[in-house]
Amino acid sequence: MPLRLPKALLMLIGFALALTACSRIDLAYRNLDRLVPWSLGDYLDMNREQKQLLDERLKAHLAWHCKTQLPGYLDWLDRVQVMVANDAVTDENLRQRTVEARQAIGRVTEAITPSAAELLKGMNDSQVAEMREAFRKDIDKRQKEYVDTPLAKQVENRAARMRKRLEPWLGELDAEQRLRVMSWSQALGDQNRQWIANRAHWQQQLVLAMDQRASPSFEPRLAQLLQRKESLWTPEYRQAFQNTERQARSLLVDLLKQSSPAQRQFLQQRLSKVRADFSELKCLKG
Template sequence: MPVRLPRALLLILAFAFTLAACSRIDLAYRNLDRLVPWSLGDYLDMNRQQKALLDERLKGHLAWHCKTQLPGYLEWLDKVRLMVANQGVTDQALQQRTAEARQAIGRVAEEITPSAAELLRGMSDAQVGEMRKAFSDDIAERQKEYVDTPLPKQIQARATRMEKRLTPWLGELNARQRLRVMTWSQALGDQNSEWIANRQAWQQQLVLAMEQRHSPAFEPRLAQLLQRKESLWSPAYRMAFENTELQARSLLVDLMQQSSPAQRQFLLDRLAKVRRDFSELKCLKG
C-alpha cells in the first residue's frame, strides 16, 4: 500500500470502509477535504497555491463521490447485512463482496488520477526531495515496528490488532474466536517483510515517476501506480497477498460460524447504523 502522500489523495477511495469505525460518519465525511491536507503535511510542506488546489479538487471529488458512488455503497451494505442475516457468510460470498468493493475503488481511482497528476506535477525539486526522504523514513519506521522484532511477537501483535478491529463489530470475542484469530495470525507468518518490501518498491516507482513529472509519460505512469498497483507486484508479494486474502476470508467465515446470536445481532445493528449514517448525509439527499 502507498504511504500518506498518495494515500491522502486516495483517501476518498476507501472512506466507506475506514470511516465505518467513526462514531459520526456524517461529520467525518463532510470534513474529509479538511482532514486530507493534514496527512499531506506529514510528508510535504505545501505552499499556499498547492493547498488551495488540493482543497478545490477534493471538494469537487467529494461532491462527485457522494452523488454518484454513495448509492452503490448503500446497496453494498445491504448485501452484507443480508449475508449476515441469512448466515450466508461463505468464502464465495466474501469473494463477491470483495470484487464489488474493488470495482468501487477502481472507479474513484480513475476519477481522481488527473487531479493527483496536476498536484504532483506542480511540486518543486525540493518537495520531491522531501518526498524521497519521507519515504525512506517511513520504511525505516515500519521496518522497526513490524519486522525487527521476533516473529512470535509479530504474530501476537497482529492477533491483538485484529481482535481490536473485530470487537466494535462483533462485541467481545469468545474463547474459540480468540483462538481462531491467533491461528489466523500464525498462518500469515512473516508477511510483514513482503508487505514492507512491496511498499518500498511502490514508493521508489513513484519517485522515479516524479523525475519525469513534466513529460507526457507522467500521467499514464501515475495512473498505473494509483489504479493498477498490482501490475507492479513482485511474484513473492503476489503470493503473499493472495494468501493474506485467503486467510482473511477463512477467518471471517469461521468467526461467523462460531458467533452467538447476540454477536450476529450486534453486527447487524452496527451495519444498520453505518447504512443509516450514510443515507442521512445531506450531500446524498441533495
C-alpha cells in the first residue's frame, strides 16, 4: 500500500475532534496516543525518528487537550442541553454554538501547528512525491464516488448518510422527518463538485508549500493552511459552504420542531451520556 503521509497530519489535527464520533469516548480518549500511531502504520512508512516524534507530540497534545480544552467542551455540552430542554433550537442559537465549536477547533489547530510543521519539515523528497501521488488518488476516488454519479443519486446518497448520522441522536426518523432530510439534500444541489475542487486546491497549496519546507516561509504558510484555510477557499466553495451551513441549521431547527417527546428525551439522554463520558476522564480529575 502506498504511504500517505498526509494521514499523519490529518490525524494530528483531528485527534480531539474524532472523539465526538466514538460511542466509548472515555476508552478512545485514554488510548488515543496508542491508537493513532498504530493506525498510521497502515498508510505511512515512517522512519524511526518520525514515529518517535509523532508519538511524543501526540502524548503531549493529548495531555494539554484534556486539561485545558475538555472543561470548555463540558460547558458547551451544557449549553446544548439547555437549548434542547428549553425548546430553543433556533437558527441564531445554532449559529452561536457553531461559532463556539469553530473557536474550539481553532485552538486545537493552533496548538498542534508547530508539531505538524516539525513533522512535515522532516519529510524527504521521496515522501513528498508520494504525498503528491496520494493526494491525486484521493481526489480521483472522491470524484468517482461523489461527482461522477447522476445528481439524483448524489442527493439520495447524501440523504442516506445524513439519516445515518442523525438516528444515533434522535432515534428512528418518522416519514415527515425523512422527507425533510431529503429536501435538505436536494437544496445542496451540486455542492459535491465545489467541495472536491476546493479540497484539490488546498492539497495543491500544501504540496507547493512542501517544496519550500526548508525555507523560513514554510511555517507561516503552513499556519495559514491549517489555521486560516478559509482564506484559501475558492469563490465557488465559499458560496457553497455558506449555503451548506445555512441549510444544516434549517434542517436541525425543523427536525427538532417535528420531533416527538420520545425523540427529545432520547437526544437528552445521548447528550448526557457524552457529557458523562467526558467528565469521568481521569485527566480531568488531576
